[in-house]
Amino acid sequence: MTLPTLIIAACFLVFVAFVLLLGGPSVGKAKLRRLATVKDRHAASTEAVVAAQMRKTIQSGGGRAESGLTSLMPRREELEKRLRQTGKDWTITQYMFASMAVFVVVTGALLVLRTPFLLSSLLGLAAMVGLPWFVVGRLIKKRVTKFNARFPDAIDLLVRGLKSGLPVTETFQVVSQELPGPVGEEFKGIVERIRIGNTMEAALLETAETIGTPEIKFFCITIAIQRETGGNLAETLANLSDVLRKRAQMKLKIKxxxxxxxxxxxxxxxxxxxxxxxxxxxxxxxxxxxxxxxxxxxxxxxxxxxxxxxxxxxxxxxxxxx
Structure with a gap:
């Protein structure tokens, strides 16, 4: 076995030991999960009971799917959220193995090019942390851009459905079927969450947190205010669609x-x-x-x-x- 191979293997073992020693689970988050479990046991409303059962099912299924090493990763919740925002079925285990592969490849290539060992290790570590994060960020940005480009069309479709007499939930179903890409996927998720017992506000809020753009937040606020105060929802959404299109035009001019x-x-x-x-x-x-x-x-x-x-x-x- 050659010297660069031994050096790469040693760096890989040091990285795994570092994760095992310093990337332990958060004690504060474990306490919050236990408090949430106790609170769910004494939930009074049907909606709270359904939400508690959903969290329990997701946690039990996710615990079997992920390995023990991924549970030690710090800031795991944030990484899970970013992976969901990509729209891909990626797991934290795949992300970690991809990061380790980047470290081995970059460090080995630099050692072959006669780069000093310390510099090679530092650059490999930087690539291991930064390159997967950058790729995920680019995928999130690309998906959000596609969502914003078709979102005004979805609102126009909602307006036409409301004017024809359909309820709001039915118009969401129409949008999920008619529009492909991220818009259809997100509206399909809203419809599914409403069907299993969530309120419309909660379903929209979860989608807004996943996408994280001002456009979807404007839409959620519009729906929430209309459900509380009443009014012509079709006219309000039509005005929102016009505002979003002008906003997109201004962004293109600035770009x-x-x-x-x-x-x-x-x-x-x-x-x-x-x-x-x-x-x-x-x-x-x-x-x-x-x-x-x-x-x-x-x-x-x-x-x-x-x-x-x-x-x-x-x-x-x-x-x-x-």
Whole structure:
């Protein structure tokens, strides 16, 4: 067995030991779960009993599906929420194994390229943490973009259904059947949650938390206010659809106006790393001092901090909220 393989195996074992030792379950969250269990036992309303039974079923099924290692992962609830937002049937176990595979591949490739062991390990660790998180984030953003693009069409379909005399739940069913993609999937989830006993407000709130965009929150607030105060829901939703379309048009205008600044920021931010990589591949000895000479290490660290500050400022300058 070669030396790089032994080094990669040792790094993998160290990472597993680190997760086992420091990634233990949260004591506070365990207490909250026990309190919720006691509260569910004394629930008075039928709705609370149904919700308690649903949580119990989900927890019992999820505990068998996931391995013991995933239960030790910190901030597991947030990661589960992000995986649900992608619309994929991914589990935390698959996410962890993918992260470990990224660490092994990146570290091994850097060691083959004669990169110092410490730098290879740090870059492999950074890729293990950042690359899967970045991929999941991109999938979430892509799905949310598709949802926002078709959401006004869904509201228009709801308006036509309400004007024809259908109840709200039936119009949700029509939208889930007629519109493909994320919009149909989310409305199908709303219909299913209503059928098993949840209120419409609770079903909409869960969808709003999953999508997390202002558009779906506007829709949920509109439905909730109309159910409490009354009024013409079709007319209100028609006005909301018009507002959402104008909001989308404004976003496209801002994106077009800021595209030049974004391209400049990407080029300026990536150029030093590109030059460093090319020089390192052509003449590693020329840049070897950055990894063992104290003054060059301090200069390199200061340059990275200064560049990070500039990239953060540029990102805030070209970020607009609508």
């Amino acid at each position: 077009a106006m800021s595209s030049e600044a974004k391209a400049s920021a990407y080029i300026v931010g990536s150029l030093p790393f590109f030059v460093f990589t090319i020089v390192w591949m052509m003449n590693p000895e020329y840049l070897a001092g950055f990894f063992h000479e104290e003054r060059l290490m301090i200069a390199g660290g200061g340059g990275l901090i200064w560049m990070s500050l500039g990239a953060f400022i540029m990102s805030r300058m070209i970020s607009f909220e609508i």
